[in-house]
Amino acid sequence: xxxxxxxxxxxxxxxxxxxxxxxxxxxxxxxxxxxxxxxxxxxxxxxxxxxxxxxxxxxxxxxxxxxxxxxxxxxxxxxxxxxxxxxxxxxxxxxxxxxxxxxxxxxxxxxxxxxxxxxxxxxxxxxxxxxxxxxxxxxxxxxxxxxxxxxxxxxxxxxxxxxxxxxxxxxxxxxxxxxxxxxxxxxxxxxxxxxxxxxxxxxxxxxxxxxxxxxxxxxxxxxxxxxxxxxxxxxxxxxxxxxxxxxxxxxxxxxxxxxxxxxxxxxxxxxxxxxxxxxxxxxxxxxxxxxxxxxxxxxxxxxxxxxxxxxxxxxxxxxxxxxxxxxxxxxxxxxxxxxxxxxxxxxxxxxxxxxxxxxxxxxxxxxxxxxxxxxxxxxxxxxxxxxxxxxxxxxxxxxxxxxxxxxxxxxxxxxxxxxxxxxxxxxxxxxxxxxxxxxxxxxxxxxxxxxxxxxxxxxxxxxxxxxxxxxxxxxxxxxxxxxxxxxxxxxxxxxxxxx
Amino acid sequence: xxxxxxxxxxxxxxxxxxxxxxxxxxxxxxxxxxxxxxxxxxxxxxxxxxxxxxxxxxxxxxxxxxxxxxxxxxxxxxxxxxxxxxxxxxxxxxxxxxxxxxxxxxxxxxxxxxxxxxxxxxxxxxxxxxxxxxxxxxxxxxxxxxxxxxxxxxxxxxxxxxxxxxxxxxxxxxxxxxxxxxxxxxxxxxxxxxxxxxxxxxxxxxxxxxxxxxxxxxxxxxxxxxxxxxxxxxxxxxxxxxxxxxxxxxxxxxxxxxxxxxxxxxxxxxxxxxxxxxxxxxxxxxxxxxxxxxxxxxxxxxxxxxxxxxxxxxxxxxxxxxxxxxxxxxxxxxxxxxxxxxxxxxxxxxxxxxxxxxxxxxxxxxxxxxxxxxxxxxxxxxxxxxxxxxxxxxxxxxxxxxxxxxxxxxxxxxxxxxxxxxxxxxxxxxxxxxxxxxxxxxxxx
Numbered sequence: 032x033x034x035x036x037x038x039x040x041x042x043x044x045x046x047x048x049x050x051x052x053x054x055x056x057x058x059x060x061x062x063x064x065x066x067x068x069x070x071x072x073x074x075x076x077x078x079x080x081x082x083x084x085x086x087x088x089x090x091x092x093x094x095x096x097x098x099x100x101x102x103x104x105x106x107x108x109x110x111x112x113x114x115x116x117x118x119x120x121x122x123x124x125x126x127x128x129x130x131x132x133x134x135x136x137x138x139x140x141x142x143x144x145x146x147x148x149x150x151x152x153x154x155x156x157x158x159x160x161x162x163x164x165x166x167x168x169x170x171x172x173x174x175x176x177x178x179x180x181x182x183x184x185x186x187x188x189x190x191x192x193x194x195x196x197x198x199x200x201x202x203x204x205x206x207x208x209x210x211x212x213x214x215x216x217x218x219x220x221x222x223x224x225x226x227x228x229x230x231x232x233x234x235x236x237x238x239x240x241x242x243x244x245x246x247x248x249x250x251x252x253x254x255x256x257x258x259x260x261x262x263x264x265x266x267x268x269x270x271x272x273x274x275x276x277x278x279x280x281x282x283x284x285x286x287x288x289x290x291x292x293x294x295x296x297x298x299x300x301x302x303x304x305x306x307x308x309x310x311x312x313x314x315x316x317x318x319x320x321x322x323x324x325x326x327x328x329x330x331x332x333x334x335x336x337x338x339x340x341x342x343x344x345x346x347x348x349x350x351x352x353x354x355x356x357x358x359x360x361x362x363x364x365x366x367x368x369x370x371x372x373x374x375x376x377x378x379x380x381x382x383x384x385x386x387x388x389x390x391x392x393x394x395x396x397x398x399x400x401x402x403x404x405x406x407x408x409x410x411x412x413x414x415x416x417x418x419x420x421x422x423x424x425x426x427x428x429x430x431x432x433x434x435x436x437x438x439x440x441x442x443x444x445x446x447x448x449x450x451x452x453x454x455x456x457x458x459x460x461x462x463x464x465x466x467x468x469x470x471x472x473x474x475x476x477x478x479x480x481x482x483x484x485x486x487x488x489x490x491x492x493x494x495x496x497x498x499x500x501x502x503x504x505x506x507x508x509x510x511x512x513x514x515x516x517x518x519x520x521x522x523x524x525x526x527x528x529x530x
Numbered sequence: 531x532x533x534x535x536x537x538x539x540x541x542x543x544x545x546x547x548x549x550x551x552x553x554x555x556x557x558x559x560x561x562x563x564x565x566x567x568x569x570x571x572x573x574x575x576x577x578x579x580x581x582x583x584x585x586x587x588x589x590x591x592x593x594x595x596x597x598x599x600x601x602x603x604x605x606x607x608x609x610x611x612x613x614x615x616x617x618x619x620x621x622x623x624x625x626x627x628x629x630x631x632x633x634x635x636x637x638x639x640x641x642x643x644x645x646x647x648x649x650x651x652x653x654x655x656x657x658x659x660x661x662x663x664x665x666x667x668x669x670x671x672x673x674x675x676x677x678x679x680x681x682x683x684x685x686x687x688x689x690x691x692x693x694x695x696x697x698x699x700x701x702x703x704x705x706x707x708x709x710x711x712x713x714x715x716x717x718x719x720x721x722x723x724x725x726x727x728x729x730x731x732x733x734x735x736x737x738x739x740x741x742x743x744x745x746x747x748x749x750x751x752x753x754x755x756x757x758x759x760x761x762x763x764x765x766x767x768x769x770x771x772x773x774x775x776x777x778x779x780x781x782x783x784x785x786x787x788x789x790x791x792x793x794x795x796x797x798x799x800x801x802x803x804x805x806x807x808x809x810x811x812x813x814x815x816x817x818x819x820x821x822x823x824x825x826x827x828x829x830x831x832x833x834x835x836x837x838x839x840x841x842x843x844x845x846x847x848x849x850x851x852x853x854x855x856x857x858x859x860x861x862x863x864x865x866x867x868x869x870x871x872x873x874x875x876x877x878x879x880x881x882x883x884x885x886x887x888x889x890x891x892x893x894x895x896x897x898x899x900x901x902x903x904x905x906x907x908x909x910x911x912x913x914x915x916x917x918x919x920x921x922x923x924x925x926x927x928x929x930x931x932x933x934x935x936x937x938x939x940x941x942x943x944x945x946x947x948x949x950x951x952x953x954x955x956x957x958x959x960x961x962x963x964x965x966x967x968x969x970x971x972x973x974x975x
Contacts, residue, residue, distance in 0.1 A: 032825070035632045035863060045864030046599045048872050052954045053879040058767065060902060063741030066769045069867035070639035080863050081601055084629070088610040091625030095609025104615050112565045114607055117791075121576030124583045127793035128591060128931055130923070136578035137792060150557055162651045162794055163849040165836070173694055199848050201841035206662075208698030211841040249546045278557075280544055285551040296849065303615040304853025305626035306813065307649070308795030311849075342578060357690030361592065361654035362793020370572070377568045381559040391543050396531045422543050446619065456619050461837075479531055502821075507621040509826040514620075517818035517830040521807075523645055524635040 033086045036525045038073040045075055071527060090508040091305070092455050098481055100397075102426045102458035102470025103197070103245065105275050105297035110378070113300070113371040122370050127362040131348050132340045137366065138347035140373050142328045144312075147376055151383065152271075152291050153284015154314030158323040160364040164272060167292025167311030168203035168239070173356045174315060174322035175237050175266045175290060176207055181354060187236035187265070191227065195220045195246065195462040200239040200270060209236060219418035220246035220428075220464050222256050231263045241270035242286065243277070243424035245462040246417055247394065247470075257287025266290065266319075274298050275474070276391055276425035279384025283314075290315045299372030301365075310368035324359050325351035389475035390425040393482060397473050398427045400486035410493040413437060417465035426472035428465050429457075435467050439497045442467040447503040447511065448492035454485060582790070582928060586956045590906050590947025591931040592653070592685060592735070593793060594761065594785045594877075597951060602787060602860045611856060616813070616849075620828040621820075627827035630852065631815040633859040637801055640765050640862070640870075641779040642772025646801040647812035649855040650847060653782030654688040656798030657729060657759055658695035659811040659845055660778045663802075664727030664755035665701050666809045666844065671753045673724035677702045680729040681714065683736060686936055692729075706730070712738045712898040712908075719749050727755035727778075732764075732771065735936070736945065737881070737906035738898055739768060747775025755806075762786050762799065763950075764904045766874025778802045783851075785949075787858035797851035797858060808834065811845030813852075873950055878904055880948035880957070887961045888946075893968040897943075906947040908933065909964075912971040915944040921967055927960065 075083065093099070099106035117123065121136055131138065145157040161167040172190065179187050190204035191212045201211045212235075214226040221244060231238075238260045242250040250256070257267045269283035269291035275298045283291040295310035296303060303309070315323065326349035333346035379386050398416070405411040417428025434440040446456035446469070458470040473482055492500070504510060532538065563571070582595050589595075606612065610625060617623030630648040637646035650656040661678050669675055680692065682705040689703075696703060706728070707718040714730060722728045728750055733739050747756050758771035760781040771779045784796040802810055808831065816830030836843040865873060881903050889896050893912040901907075911918050915932045922929035933943035948957070 036635065043866060043868035043872055045866055045869055046601075048869065048876065048950075051872075051876045051879040052883050052952070052957070055875050055879070057882050058875065058878050060739070060767065061741055063744050064739050064768055064902060066765065066767055067773070069766070069871060070636070070770075072636060072639060072862060072865070072867045072870070074866040074868075075863050077599075077601055077864065080860065081605065083863070084605045084860060085608070087625035087629050088605070088608040089625065090628070091610040091614055092619075092622035093610045093613035095613045099613075099615075101615060101618075106613075106615060109613050110565070112569055114612075116569060116572040116576070118603070119572060119576045120581035120583055121579035123789045123791055124581035124595070125579055125792040126582055126587075126589050126593060126595070126790050126928075128589060128935075129580065129582075129928065130919075133580035133928075134792075136575035139575055139578075147559060150559060163847070165846040165848045166651065166655075169846055198836035198838070198840045198843070199846050202836035202839075202843040202846035205841035205843075206695070206698050206846050208700065251546060251548065254548065254550060277547075279553060281547050281551045281553060285553065294849075302612045302853070303849075304851075305611055305614045305623075305630075305856065306616040306852035307850040308852075308854060309849035340578070342575065357694055358654070358687050359691060359694055360652055360794065361685070361687045361691060362652070362796075365794035366792030367795050370576070374568050374572060377560070377563050377571070378565075380562040381557045382562045383557055383559070388540050388543070392531055392540065395535060395543055399535045420546075422546055447621070450619060450622050455622065458618070504621050508624045509621055509820040509822075509824050511821045512620040512826040512828045513818050513820065514828050514830065517816035517828050520818075521830070522817040523631075523814060523830075524638045525632070 033083045035083060036073050038075045038079055040074045040076055042074060045077060045080060097453050098477060098485055099455040100457050100471045100473050101455055102472040103272060105472060105474055107300050107474035108476035109300050109302040113374045116374050117367050117371050122367060135340050135342050135347055138328050139342040140370060142330050142347055144369055144373050145328060148293055148312060148314055151278050151282060152314045153282035154291055155317040156320035156323060157312055157314040158327055159312045159369055160324045160360055161311040161313055162360050162365045163309040164292055164294040164311040165199040165203055166359055167313045168199055169206055170324060170359045171268055171290040171292055171313045172204050172207045172237060174319050177322045177354060177356050178319055179236060186234055189234045190236055191230060191238040193222055193240060195244060195464050196239060197270060197272060204239065216464055219248055219420060220244045220462060221248060222250055222252055224252055224255055227256055227259055231259050231265065233263055235260065235263050235265035237266045237268050239268040239270060241273050243273045246428045247423040247426035248418060248420050249424055253286045273425060276387055278387040280387055290319055295372045296368060299375040301368040301371045308365050308368050310365045310372060321353040322356055323352045324357060325355045327352065386475055393473040393475055393477055394423050394425050394427055397471060397482045397486065398423055400482055401489050404486040404490035405493060408490040408494055410490060413493050417468055426470060429469045430465050431467040431469060440500055442469050444500040445492055448495055448500050450504040451506045452488040585926050585928050586959060587928040588930045588946040588960060589928045591945050592782060593790045594905060594949050595790060595951050596785050596949060598787060598789060598861060599864050602857050605860060606853060606857050617829060620826065624827060627815050629856055629859055631817060631827050633855050634815060636859055636862045637799055640762060641760065641801045642770030643779055643801040643803055645804065645807055647810065647814050649851040650798035650800050650812055651851060652794065652796050652798045653759060653780060654691040656780035656800045657688060658692045660757045660780050661692055661696055661701060661727060661729060662699055663806055663810055664757060665699060667806055668726040668753055668755060672726050676700055677704060677725040678727045678729065679704050679706050679722035679725055681706050681731060683708060683734050685735050712736050712901060713740045714742050716742055716745060716749060719746055723750045723754060725754055727757055729757040731759040733761060733904040736898060736908050737903040739902040739904055744774035761905060763874055763877055766870035767878055778806060783858050787861035788854050795851055795854050797854040809844050811847055813850060876950040880952040881905055883954060884948045884957045887957055891961065891965050891968055894964065905949060906945050909944045909946055911942045911944055912968050914941045918944060918967055922963060925963055927963060
């Protein structure tokens with residue numbers, strides 16, 4: 032047990048700092064400004080700090096530790112060259128207010144990323160500014176809101192979301208001030224066109240939907256859904272959380288969407304960092320482009336002195352869309368994440384389709400392998416597909432409802448059992464439409480051997496008796512954590528002795 | 531793998547995608563590249579940029595060039611941290627959970643408030659979420675419903691983020707006046723009593739440390755939130771807002787632990803008093819116990835969040851800036867209280883030395899010279915700051931920020947920034963070039 036707040040060694044010795052340019056006595060802050068007592072931070076030497084965080088890291092599970100089939104989160108391998116690239120001073124030591132001629136290389140990469148995302152999504156204009164998927168949703172819905180306002184179309188107060196949608200969809204639309212209309216999905220999580228028709232009207236501003244849906248199934252009726260929403264004058268919004276499944280195969284533009292966000296960190300492998308950073312660019316069709324948050328990057332032939340700093344004989348500059356909603360982040364978005372994602376995309380280039388094909392192949396193969404392994408072990412009656420479908424896309428759902436009925440083994444029990452086998456557990460209890468749901472997403476960067484082994488271990492977990500599984504995990508740094516205790520006995524910071 | 535599934539082609543896996551939505555052409559993108567080619571291209575393109583470290587730089591205006599200790603980079607790229615996601619399975623995520631609980635404590639102590647979340651996207655979104663949060667908490671008792679007051683000096687880009695976040699809840703943002711010396715007009719603050727919140731910055735966007743902010747809470751009373759945005763390093767010298775009545779403290783965490791990185795990823799600080807706990811945005815880690823009674827950490831108070839509360843959530847935030855916050859925690863751990871103080875002294879003395887020397891240049895004035903400054907101050911030039919910056923650029927100097935970008939009427943105002951990375955030689959160089967440039971300018975009558 033390493034406790035940061037028990038370190039109280041020599042003062043100011045964590046790392047050596049140069050002397051200030053003037054003695055401290057030159058600072059004469061009045062009592063109204065001067066700090067009276069310093070924060071009660073610990074005092075660590077560098078070796079103590081290094082050991083503390085190394086110890087913590089060993090109590091954490093990442094993709095580098097093992098297979099991480101966390102559905103909806105697209106936990107693919109993070110190539111290390113991308114980290115090397117992100118440390119180049121030409122990105123790490125760049126200030127967003129530097130003039131254009133200082134950052135031509137950065138703007139060239141931004142422009143290439145705008146273009147690549149436009150091509151892959153079938154949209155007309157992309158902004159890279161939003162810094163997370165949820166912020167992308169918020170930004171796009173804001174743009175649509177301003178689009179309607181400018182047209183004087185003020186009756187559109189509603190946003191439609193399926194009940195299987197990610198929670199961020201309704202949360203983002205509500206932040207914009209819209210009323211949320213949730214419509215039921217069919218049993219397979221697919222959109223219910225009748226339910227959509229029943230609510231779509233002249234008050235509909237947007238329908239938000241992800242495709243493949245949160246069960247990993249392609250929305251067969253997506254074109255019809257778009258027609259219904261467009262028919263009442265509404266806009267179609269594509270939640271790009273599952274974009275990894277369809278690059279180069281189809282696009283939101285082809286399906287009739289007007290706006291889309293990309294979870295760049297998922298699709299293009301910015302490391303998820305224990306919860307962030309991410310990057311959530313959005314793309315829109317031309318009628319919404321003037322509303323995007325600025326500035327955006329444009330390309331043209333250099334003029335005069337510009338040719339001295341132009342990249343491949345092209346000049347890159349910022350511009351503001353005419354009716355911009357303004358900013359959603361104070362700077363230019365998560366530039367460092369965008370650079371990493373650029374490096375990931377460059378590995379595939381025009382072959383991005385193979386990325387999606389391998390993601391879909393791995394998901395379907397794993398689904399097949401799990402059914403095969405559970406059958407061979409005689410436990411196939413404990414688990415069923417979350418939805419009937421011949422093929423899934425990049426992820427699939429399983430229902431452990433039979434295991435719960437037969438043996439009292441829940442999806443959470445199975446998840447904890449998988450932790451003991453050395454895996455990160457799949458997403459559990461989402462989407463809500465599947466009882467005892469387990470959502471599995473292997474990604475394209477896993478080998479057949481890894482998938483086969485996981486299937487075998489999954490079947491082994493189902494063979495464990497209920498009592499043992501209720502007690503799982505037993506091999507992890509701590510065992511089941513009491514979340515109710517945490518909420519009832521709030522301890523949100525180190526309790527100092529005098530408190 | 532296909533044959534194991536009884537399939538003969540990849541196409542069978544996509545048979546459910548209707549022909550009418552299929553892409554028919556190959557993507558018009560470059561050929562795939564190897565690792566070496568990508569790295570070479572990255573070095574070529576990013577190498578064409580002018581990194582601040584290649585020049586003498588006085589550019590800040592919200593982001594501050596700093597030194598991030600080597601061990602921070604070495605540790606934060608450990609795969610167990612780097613390649614993890616949100617700790618939904620606490621049993622195998624204790625490392626990040628504990629590190630974030632420690633981060634909450636470090637921030638809490640830094641700003642003088644009991645509660646901190648584990649980061650928002652940046653300083654601007656933290657400020658914007660603070661505004662919507664204070665309306666949720668105080669609107670019922672407010673006499674000025676749905677109204678917040680924000681310093682008129684707030685950078686327009688930040689104000690724009692606030693407007694986007696506030697418009698959905700129909701929150702009115704009114705601006706707070708300042709005196710010509712750059713300090714807040716406390717009479718204007720009196721008008722904010724009865725509203726849901728007051729937002730100010732310390733130091734303010736012109737680098738001014740305003741002692742008057744310590745009087746605001748007494749003026750606005752307990753039912754109006756005092757929200758203060760900070761430059762966290764300044765708190766090694768400057769009073770923590772929690773100690774003079776701030777209810778919510780936000781800020782750009784970047785100067786602690788993160789390079790400037792083109793403006794992201796960085797992290798937003800959000801801390802508050804207990805009043806705001808159940809209506810605040812963002813993830814929070816709590817200390818708990820496992821079934822064996824061992825200390826264990828987990829995410830808590832999740833019922834505020836989008837994945838549970840959906841459209842009634844306090845915020846839509848899901849992915850945040852945890853890894854960058856971790857860098858902040860590591861930097862704070864290395865600094866300790868005295869190291870933070872020393873770092874603040876380096877920043878502030880660089881600013882003082884620059885002010886002493888620049889104030890002696892003929893034709894240049896410092897409009898707020900009677901105030902205390904942290905990191906930066908306004909220089910009024912005898913010509914346009916745009917032209918001055920262009921001139922300095924030809925000499926290899928990034929001279930600062932042209933304030934006409936924020937305040938269009940201030941064509942001659944330059945915001946120059948001095949940090950722990952500024953040395954005396956750089957200041958001398960700046961002074962000599964500014965002196966030469968100023969003397970070449972015709973002063974308008």
